[in-house]
Amino acid sequence: MQFKRPDQIRQAPSQDEVPPGQFVTDKFPVLTFGATPQIDLEKWRLRIFGLVEREVELSWQEFEDIPKTVVEAPFHCVTQWSRLGNTWEGLLFTELASLVQPKLEANFVMVHCYGDYSANLPLDVLMDGLALLAHKHDGALLTPQHGWPLRLVVPQRYGWKSAKWVQAIEFMAADRPGFWEARGYHNNGDYWKEERFWPELMG
Numbered sequence: 599m600q601f602k603r604p605d606q607i608r609q610a611p612s613q614d615e616v617p618p619g620q621f622v623t624d625k626f627p628v629l630t631f632g633a634t635p636q637i638d639l640e641k642w643r644l645r646i647f648g649l650v651e652r653e654v655e656l657s658w659q660e661f662e663d664i665p666k667t668v669v670e671a672p673f674h675c676v677t678q679w680s681r682l683g684n685t686w687e688g689l690l691f692t693e694l695a696s697l698v699q700p701k702l703e704a705n706f707v708m709v710h711c712y713g714d715y716s717a718n719l720p721l722d723v724l725m726d727g728l729a730l731l732a733h734k735h736d737g738a739l740l741t742p743q744h745g746w747p748l749r750l751v752v753p754q755r756y757g758w759k760s761a762k763w764v765q766a767i768e769f770m771a772a773d774r775p776g777f778w779e780a781r782g783y784h785n786n787g788d789y790w791k792e793e794r795f796w797p798e799l800m801g
């Protein structure tokens with residue numbers, strides 16, 4: 599694998615600012631729809647497919663061997679709690695993209711999870727240099743409830759886009775709603791704009 603070692607810490611902008619309608623907690627609540635999936639690392643695979651030059655399927659061993667980056671970022675859940683100063687470690691999305699080489703037509707991404715969950719994002723949000731596939735939080739491996747072995751972290755969007763237990767990443771030409779985006783959550787989810795729910799549901 600021809601990753602350069604990023605070997606650096608990146609920090610999200612506006613680290614200590616709290617977006618409108620949020621309150622800060624030191625806790626790290628678990629927000630999961632349904633049960634925590636049971637995952638066997640031996641059978642675990644991360645599949646990257648769709649509009650890419652090279653589809654890739656990584657085993658856990660292969661994922662471990664790829665150099666990692668640390669990203670410091672706040673986490674803002676749409677249910678209004680914010681946890682500031684999280685340290686995530688993992689594979690930057692930009693590095694993953696360089697491995698598969700998205701085609702020019704690829705403008706959106708669907709993240710598919712173990713269990714019945716998905717989240718959609720524009721490719722440019724994932725390419726912001728902060729979004730990553732994290733296996734560690736605050737120096738320790740993720741716990742099962744927080745997405746072990748691997749979760750997406752999208753520092754610039756509400757937490758429901760940070761899909762836990764990632765199984766596959768699909769590059770797409772056209773957008774498609776993910777699990778919550780099809781059930782009333784805003785398609786974009788920018789916390790600075792309070793994009794919480796479908797505009798037509800807002801009074």
Ligand SMILES: Nc1nc2c(c(=O)[nH]1)N[C@H]1C(S)=C(S)[C@@H](COP(=O)(O)O)O[C@H]1N2
Pocket residue numbers: 626627628629630631632674675676711712713715716743744745756757758759760761762763
């Ligand atoms: N697979 C999966 N990922 C998920 C969820 C989920 O229910 N299933 N919940 C989302 C929501 S709403 C939030 S706020 C964050 C919470 O992450 P945490 O449980 O690690 O705090 O995970 C997101 N990722």
Ligand SMILES: [Mo]
Pocket residue numbers: 629675676677757758
């Ligand atoms: Mo959430």
